[in-house]
Amino acid sequence: MNKPLNKMAVQATINGEPTAFLCSPGQVLADVLRDELELIGTKIGCNTGDCGACSVLVNDRLVCACLVLAAEVEGQAVQTIEGIAEGGVLHPVQQKLLEHAGLQCGICTPGVVVAAKALIEHNPNPTEEQARYWLAGNLCRCTGYDKIIRAVLDAAQQMRQEAAV
Amino acid sequence: MDSGAYSGNPASFPAFMATACYKLTDARSTGRAVYTNKPKIHAYRAPSVPQVTLGFELAMTELAAELGMDPLAFRLKNAVEEGDVNMMGAPYNRIGLRECLEVASAHAHYKAPVAEGEGRGVAAGYWINAGLQSSATLNVLSDGHLSILTGSPDIGGSRASMALMAAEVLGIPFEHIHPQIAATDAVGHCDVTGGSRTTLATGQAVIQAAEQCVAEMCRRAAAEWEVEAGVVTWSQGAAHYGEQSLTFEALARRAGTMGGPLTFSSSLTASSAAPSFGVHICDAKVDKETGRTTITRYTTIQDAGKAIHPAYVEGQMQGGAAQGIGWALNEEYLYDENGVLQNPGFLDYRIPVASDLPFIDTVIVEVPNPLHPFGVKGVGEVPIVPPMPAVAEAVYQSAGVRLREMPLNPPKIVAALQEQ
Amino acid sequence: MSIQEFVAPDSLSEAKGFLSDGAAASVLAGGTDLLVGVRLGTRNPERVVDLKKIPELTAINIDAEAVHIGAAASAFSILHDSDVPSFFPGFAEALDLIGSTQIQGRCSAGGNLCNASPAADSIPALIANGAQCLITGPGGDHQMPVEDFVVGPSKNALKEGELLVSLILPRPSSQTADAYLRLTPRTEMDIAVAGVGVSLTLDGDGTCTAARVSIGAVAPTALLVEAAGAALVGTQLDAAAIEAAVAAARQSACPISDKRGTSEYRTHVVGVLVARAIAQARRRIVEAVS
Amino acid sequence: MNAYQEFSIIGSRPVRPDGLDKVTGRARYGADLNMQGQIYGHIVRSPHAHAIIESIDTSQALAMEGVLAVMTGADLPEPGDSVLGGGEGAIALKDLSPMVMSQGKVLFHAQAVAAVAATSPELAAQAAALVAVSYQVLPVVTNMEDALSADAPILHEDRFPDGFPEEPTNLAAHISLEVGEPDAAFERADVVIEQTYSVPMCHQGYIEPHACVARVDAAGQVDLWCSTQGHFVVAQFTAALTGIDVGKVKVTASEIGGGFGGKTTVYLEPLAVVLAQKSGRPVKMIMDRGDVFRVTGPRRVRKHALNWAPRKMVN
Structure with a gap:
């Protein structure tokens, strides 16, 4: 009754590095990132796309890694929380979350960082309402979202100023 | 109340907590806990107090209305203060309910007119706050940094508050302090992070250990200077006597030749817990056709004793308010007749998402706890107590229907409006 | 998970082959319903056929009469198409209401339709716009109105080996x-x-x-x-x-x-x-x- | 009077020391630690909310390749009459033990009745499905009014709260508090308000599911990593539930992804320890989100009748 191990070889660019991994056909990207590639910053809160803790970018598109089959990313570019700080320099969203105390337990934080980065790339000047709706898929039970939203808007403003210089 | 399948947490607290904000001379509270085929209930943020406070606070508001009084002024008239005794017979020490009510009355939110079609509700809340057992060990490192070990898991920033308190006592930079959560074999016993006790009780162990460190460093400096230990003073991160001084870093670097490793531990059962109070103001707009409620403005005011790291105190206030708003509007377990939960996921167990909430304004009131060296009071639990009655009153003021069964979801509001 | 095989064909004919050789196959467009179903044990496919490498299935084309939206085009790509949201703001609103930004990055209008939930957001918007389904299968291509495509909760009109290729929305007039x-x-x-x-x-x-x-x-x-x-x-x-x-x-x-x-x-x-x-x-x- | 009257750094807002790890994804939570050679635990849960377990046959699961241990409630020592913890967290062992794994009777849906450990999560799930449990299904009662009715099914045949009849009931506890003269107060009241309020069962809703990994070495020393609000409590509860000396149970608290009171007890940890003992391998367990809602810490459902007779409240 045990089926033989049925692994697929997948090649993708993960956080800028060409990466090859083996996965089973039904394995989701979140599990491969965490268990095979030791990228444990992608968190699993629900496994059904309802909490956003596993948010990653696939070809710059914001998705839940629990709802992507690992085999689907063949030839694609995946960016996880581990790839957001470039050369050890924090992304403004990361820096502003720290400064605004926009995290308490921190389990949602990697997903929030990835989603907020995608928001600002998509819309460099989001309103409060736009930020709230964009991040509605990132559940946070600790903060009431207040300091998260302030941090994201502040990061966007800083990035606009830097872009203008 | 429903215990679920097994008993556990005692049912005795909440009854008196409902009345804890006001001077009551005569009262009786009875409660029954019942077994049902559901999971055993467990502690949840200010266990049971929001539930009993709902009724009491709504009654206070209704009574104020009947008397033609402002609901905050009515509460202020009846608010407990130092020396009053609660239903458990315990006298209050210096507490901050009056201050919170006064700040709320004067707040720009409360002064602002209620927008067309909206309603406003206010409510107060109380939580006893726990002390319990805590331990901390401080290790002075050879480069003048400090490691702090405690056994209190950090859920909302307590490592930052531990480092701040140690920095305050020792006078060394915050960045030189490295707080860690140690395993059970590496530090003395700590009870759970819960009951709003960690910054208060584990923090007090840190403060005591840091004070031991200061005393020992002063002794060592005195020995170096060949003076009585009592004449050496500690300030700005250094021991001083006359013109002479020895810094924390110097004493750390020379520990090996001045008496050995500098390690200090403190364990205690904190008797310094003090009750905490909060007042919330909620504006809400009910769409009377669909029954949907939008929270349009929300303000929380709370006595934190002394706020060690104000941003994380605000965070507790905002997070507690958000959870309470979730309870008020949508959250509930739905069982079928076989005892099977119908909504075991975040899709249908609806906690608030970012677009469901406005910014949540905060005002930290600081009435120091006289039993704590820094004046700290617990802050994590009070903020979930007032939201249900505050939201329910705002819904009533907006929609004109008074609902006493939570949550105030759209079908319930429409049904009540149609009945009217 | 029970999934034993993952294939990503790059042509419709290849895809049809994978769907008609008797294996318990499920198509994967956005996966936001399929993978949740597999996780919760309500879906049990042995083979998953990823449709996103088939050009017809992800393309959005506009001609004089109609807008053709590939069945596997994601909500995100439809919402950010230069024309579709201005032609059909209501349809765009419906897509924008499905799940989160993350879900919209994956889910497709075609998938939302094939999943045939009574509560699907995009289906009433498609019906209001008089949309047609273009279906291909062993017997060739045919069209049917969206309101006839869903036949019951989680049941659609696709027959064995058939595949929804695109949704066809008549171009609206300025009125x-x-x-x-x-x-x-x-x-x-x-x-x-x-x-x-x-x-x-x-x-x-x-x-x-x-x-x-x-x-x-x-x-x-x-x-x-x-x-x-x-x-x-x-x-x-x-x-x-x-x-x-x-x-x-x-x-x-x-x-x-x-x-x-x-x-x-x-x-x-x-x-x-x-x-x-x-x-x-x-x-x-x-x-x-x- | 406070010992410190003025502050130099208290009240400022520095960046928290653990912040960098949390915004970069490096912080390790309950599910983020792997021990060398670890296998994976999976819990068999009751499909019924009220039932007597007639028999459990684990032989088929145990015979599966890759399955290294199976356990049932019989592998936990009989709970005695001891009470664990103190204050708000106090709990009788006889309430805690069956909550973690049933020992003969199932009292709520999805209650744990057995667990397996296998070399992959998928295998463990498949093996769990092969554990054959035979139930005698009993009537279910899910609300307080019905639970107190005369013909209600009784959950605990052996419990008699103080001051209540000889026959067992579903009444778990009864408390009363009084100050002053409430009856007289009602008589002289200006206004009496009588209302009933109710609040449903709600969940803490922390985003991180329960998770742990446990190792037991040849000397019986337990090394346990888990997400908890109190790892000393985990050590104490786990030791009591498994019959191991507390001194042999080392618990390391991972970073914790929210708790709000819901992570002040144990659900998985004692089971992971028993499976690790039996298999000789470290055992990792992660709770499924649905099970977090189904079996862990909801807050009380409460109906609250208020009878209030305020007088001279306005002076």
């Missing part, structure tokens, strides 16, 4: 606009308790010359309420006409009571949404003309 509204307890991350899609056409003096009203989450499938549309045609969309459309919609509704809402509430609120969606579609036409 036509649509709207989609739904009711959920939360603002986002929720499933419709009731949903309404409306498409209206007005002539120069504001008389309604065509109207389609579709309601979702209040019956086993999304419904085209012909009587509601008929109540509007020939009127100036006055209060009486709107009330008649609302009554027709409520009459067609036969909702269940469940964890998301009672039957009474759903019936009530679907009428509220019909009136509001009509007002919104009319406003769009008036604003576009002025």
Whole structure:
């Protein structure tokens, strides 16, 4: 009754590095990132796309890694929380979350960082309402979202100023 | 109340907590806990107090209305203060309910007119706050940094508050302090992070250990200077006597030749817990056709004793308010007749998402706890107590229907409006 | 997971082969329903056929008569197409309401339709716009209206080996606009308790010359309420006409009571949404003309 | 009077020391630690909310390749009459033990009845499905009014709260508090308000599901990593539930992804320890989100009748 191990070889660019991994056909990207590639910053809160803790970018598109089959990313570019700080320099969203105390337990934080980065790339000047709706898929039970939203808007403003210089 | 399948947490607290904000001379509270085929209930943020406070606070508001009084002024008239005794017979020490009510009355939110079609509700809340057992060990490192070990898991920033308190006592930079959560074999016993006790009780162990460190460093400096230990003073991160001084870093670097490793531990059962109070103001707009409620403005005011790291105190206030708003509007377990939960996921167990909430304004009131060296009071639990009655009153003021069964979801509001 | 095989064909004919050789196969477009179903044990495919490498299935093409949206095109790509949201703002609203930004990055209008949930947001919007399904299969290609495609909760009209290729929405005139509204307890991350899609056409003096009203989450499938549309045609969309459309919609509704809402509430609120969606579609036409 | 009257750094807002790890994804939570050679635990849960377990046959699961241990409630020592913890967190062992794994009777849906450990999560799930449990299904009662009715099914045949009849009931506890003269107060009241309020069962809703990994070495020393609000409590509860000396149970608290009171007890940890003992391998367990809602810490459902007779409240 045990089926033989049925692994697929997948090649993708993960956080800028060409990466090859083996996965089973039904394995989701979140599990491969965490268990095979030791990228444990992608968190699993629900496994059904309802909490956003596993948010990653696939070809710059914001998705839940629990709802992507690992085999689907063949030839694609995946960016996880581990790839957001470039050369050890924090992304403004990361820096502003720290400064605004926009995290308490921190389990949602990697997903929030990835989603907020995608928001600002998509819309460099989001309103409060736009930020709230964009991040509605990132559940946070600790903060009431207040300091998260302030941090994201502040990061966007800083990035606009830097872009203008 | 429903215990679920097994008993556990005692049912005795909440009854008196409902009345804890006001001077009551005569009262009786009875409660029954019942077994049902559901999971055993467990502690949840200010266990049971929001539930009993709902009724009491709504009654206070209704009574104020009947008397033609402002609901905050009515509460202020009846608010407990130092020396009053609660239903458990315990006298209050210096507490901050009056201050919170006064700040709320004067707040720009409360002064602002209620927008067309909206309603406003206010409510107060109380939580006893726990002390319990805590331990901390401080290790002075050879480069003048400090490691702090405690056994209190950090859920909302307590490592930052531990480092701040140690920095305050020792006078060394915050960045030189490295707080860690140690395993059970590496530090003395700590009870759970819960009951709003960690910054208060584990923090007090840190403060005591840091004070031991200061005393020992002063002794060592005195020995170096060949003076009585009592004449050496500690300030700005250094021991001083006359013109002479020895810094924390110097004493750390020379520990090996001045008496050995500098390690200090403190364990205690904190008797310094003090009750905490909060007042919330909620504006809400009910769409009377669909029954949907939008929270349009929300303000929380709370006595934190002394706020060690104000941003994380605000965070507790905002997070507690958000959870309470979730309870008020949508959250509930739905069982079928076989005892099977119908909504075991975040899709249908609806906690608030970012677009469901406005910014949540905060005002930290600081009435120091006289039993704590820094004046700290617990802050994590009070903020979930007032939201249900505050939201329910705002819904009533907006929609004109008074609902006493939570949550105030759209079908319930429409049904009540149609009945009217 | 039970999935034993993952294939990503790059042509329709190859895909059809994978779907018709007898294996228990499921197509994967966005995966937002399939992978949740596998996780919760309600779906059990052995083979997954990823459709996103097939050009026809992800393309969005606009010709003189119609807009053709590949069945596997993601909500995100439709929402950020240069033309589709301005042609069909109501359809775009429906897609924008599905799940989160993350879900919209993956889910597809075709998948939302094939999944055939009674509460799917995009289906009433498609029905209101008179959309057709282009289906390919062993017997060749054929079309059918969206309202006939869903035959029951989680049941669609696709036969063994058939595949939904694209959705075809007739191009609206400048006097036509649509709207989609739904009711959920939360603002986002929720499933419709009731949903309404409306498409209206007005002539120069504001008389309604065509109207389609579709309601979702209040019956086993999304419904085209012909009587509601008929109540509007020939009127100036006055209060009486709107009330008649609302009554027709409520009459067609036969909702269940469940964890998301009672039957009474759903019936009530679907009428509220019909009136509001009509007002919104009319406003769009008036604003576009002025 | 406070010992410190003025502050130099208290009240400022520095960046928290653990912040960098949390915004970069490096912080390790309950599910983020792997021990060398670890296998995976999976819990068999009851499909019924009220039932007597007639028999459990684990032989088929145990025979599966890759399955290294199976356990049932019989592998936990009989709970005695001891009470663990103190204050708000106090709990009788006889309430805690069956909550973690049933020992003969199932009292709520999805209650744990057995667990397996296998070399992959998928295998463990498949093996769990092969554990054959035979139930005698009993009537279910899910609300308080019905639970107190005369013909209600009784959950605990052996419990008699103080001051209540000889026959067992579903009444778990009864408390009363009084100050002053409430009866007289009602008589002289200006206004009496009588209302009933109710609040449903709600969940803490922390985003991180329960998770742990446990190792037991040849000397019986337990090394346990888990997400908890109190790892000393985990050590104490786990030791009591498994019959191991507390001194042999080392618990390391991972970063914790929210708790709000819901992570002040144990659900998985004692089971992971028993499976690790039996298999000789470290055992990792992660709770499924649905099970977090189904079996862990909801807050009380409460109906609250208020009878209030305020007088001279306005002076």
